[in-house]
Amino acid sequence: MGTTQRPKVTQPEPSTALAYLDPRYWDERFSQEEQYEWFKDYSNFRHLIQAHVTSHSSVLELGCGNSQMCEELYKDGVANITCIDLSSVAVAKMENRLISRGFKDIKVLQADMLELPFGDECFDVVIEKGTMDVLFVDSGDPWNPKPETISKVMATLKGVHRVLKSDGIFISITFGQPHFRRPIFNAPDFNWSVEWTTFGETFHYFVYVLKKGRRSSYEDTTVKRFETPPINLLHEELESEDYVFRISVDEIS
Numbered sequence: 001m002g003t004t005q006r007p008k009v010t011q012p013e014p015s016t017a018l019a020y021l022d023p024r025y026w027d028e029r030f031s032q033e034e035q036y037e038w039f040k041d042y043s044n045f046r047h048l049i050q051a052h053v054t055s056h057s058s059v060l061e062l063g064c065g066n067s068q069m070c071e072e073l074y075k076d077g078v079a080n081i082t083c084i085d086l087s088s089v090a091v092a093k094m095e096n097r098l099i100s101r102g103f104k105d106i107k108v109l110q111a112d113m114l115e116l117p118f119g120d121e122c123f124d125v126v127i128e129k130g131t132m133d134v135l136f137v138d139s140g141d142p143w144n145p146k147p148e149t150i151s152k153v154m155a156t157l158k159g160v161h162r163v164l165k166s167d168g169i170f171i172s173i174t175f176g177q178p179h180f181r182r183p184i185f186n187a188p189d190f191n192w193s194v195e196w197t198t199f200g201e202t203f204h205y206f207v208y209v210l211k212k213g214r215r216s217s218y219e220d221t222t223v224k225r226f227e228t229p230p231i232n233l234l235h236e237e238l239e240s241e242d243y244v245f246r247i248s249v250d251e252i253s
C-alpha cells in the first residue's frame, strides 16, 4: 500500500501555471492521464492524517483528480468518503476506477469547491492536497494577493467551514508557507485553531490542521507548529511538473 505513484505523464506540461486555473486544462489532462499524485502520495503523510480520522469519520476530499488518496484512506478504515472535482472527466474516470477496484462506497461528484453543494455541518473532516494551491497561481504579489484570489480562497474556506461539523477538522496539504497562509486561515470568519507541520525531505510540504470550534478568541491568531515523528522514505524530489507548479506557487507563497 501507498507506494509512490509516478505513472507516465502523457499530457503536455502547461507552458505557464495559469493553465491550472482553466477547467479545460484539467479535462484535457484527465482524458489522457490515468493516475498522478501531486506532491507526494499518502504513504508520505499518512502518519499526519491518522490522528484525525476514525472509522466513523465522514470525509470530504476537495479536488481528487486521479489521486489514490481516497483509496488509501478507505483502506485505512474510513468508509464514508466523498470526493469532488471540478473536472467531469476526472469524476467519470475516478468513478470507473473506484468501481473496478472494489471501492464502490466512495462517492464521487462533480462540484466546484467554491460552491460546495452540501448542507451545513455534515462532514467530520475535509481534506485537500494541492487543490487550493491552484487558486493561488495567479495571485500576484504573495504579500498582497489580488482581491480576486482572496475572494476565491475565502469562498472555498467559508464553504469548508460551513460543511464541517462543529468540531470538524480541515486538513490542507500544500506548498503554501505559514507566513502566507496564516492571515487567510485566521480570518475572523472562522473559529478554527490553526496548526501546521511539514513532511518531505529535500523539499518540505506543509500540512495544516484547522480544528473548528477550537480558536480561543478572534484575537488569537496563533499558528502553532506541531511536531511529528519523522518518517524516512526515499523521495524523488524536483520532478518536472510538480516543480513547475511549486515554483509558481512559491513565487506567491
Ligand SMILES: C[S@@+](CC[C@H](N)C(=O)[O-])C[C@H]1O[C@@H](n2cnc3c(N)ncnc32)[C@H](O)[C@@H]1O
Pocket: 026, 036, 037, 038, 039, 062, 063, 064, 065, 066, 067, 084, 085, 086, 087, 090, 111, 112, 113, 114, 128, 129, 130, 131, 134
Ligand atoms: C493540483 S491537482 C491535485 C489533484 C489531487 N488532489 C492530487 O493530490 O493529486 C488540482 C485538482 O483540483 C481540481 N480543481 C481545480 N479547481 C477546482 C475547483 N474550483 N473545485 C474543485 N476541484 C478543482 C482539478 O481538476 C485537479 O483535479
